[in-house]
Amino acid sequence: MAEVEVINIRPSLVDSRGEITNVFEGDIKHVSVIRSFRGAVRGSHYHKTDIQRLYCVTGHWVTEWENVQTGEHGEVHVRNGQMEVDGPWVAHRCLYLEDTIFVQVSTAPRIEQQHRDS
Numbered sequence: 001m002a003e004v005e006v007i008n009i010r011p012s013l014v015d016s017r018g019e020i021t022n023v024f025e026g027d028i029k030h031v032s033v034i035r036s037f038r039g040a041v042r043g044s045h046y047h048k049t050d051i052q053r054l055y056c057v058t059g060h061w062v063t064e065w066e067n068v069q070t071g072e073h074g075e076v077h078v079r080n081g082q083m084e085v086d087g088p089w090v091a092h093r094c095l096y097l098e099d100t101i102f103v104q105v106s107t108a109p110r111i112e113q114q115h116r117d118s
Helices: 112-117
Strands: 004-008 013-015 018-020 030-036 041-045 052-058 060-067 073-079 082-086 090-096 100-106
Touching (some): 052 073, 060 100, 073 082
C-alpha cells in the first residue's frame, strides 16, 4: 500500500430495490459521518498507530500527505464512491473542493484528548 491510497468502491448488490455498497470489513473502533463545506480544511495531523479510512458519499476533496518518518509525500483526489486510506505516521491535510459528506472509519477510538495520539 502507498502511504495514502484511494480505492474505488463499487456497489456489491444492485437490484430493483436499489443498491448496497459495502465500504469496510474489519476491526473498527470509531465511525463518524462528517460534513465539510467547500473551502474548508481538515486534518493537518498524523496518527501514530491508527489507520483512517474516509469514504466519500458525495463531494470532492484533495489530500496533501507526508510520511513524517520517511519524508515521502504526495497528493490524492477523492470523489464520490472512493475511499481514502491513510496509514500510521502519515500527516494529512484535506481541502474540500465541494460541499462534501464522508464517512470516517478508524481503528482507534476517538476520545477527544487521545485523538491526536492514536
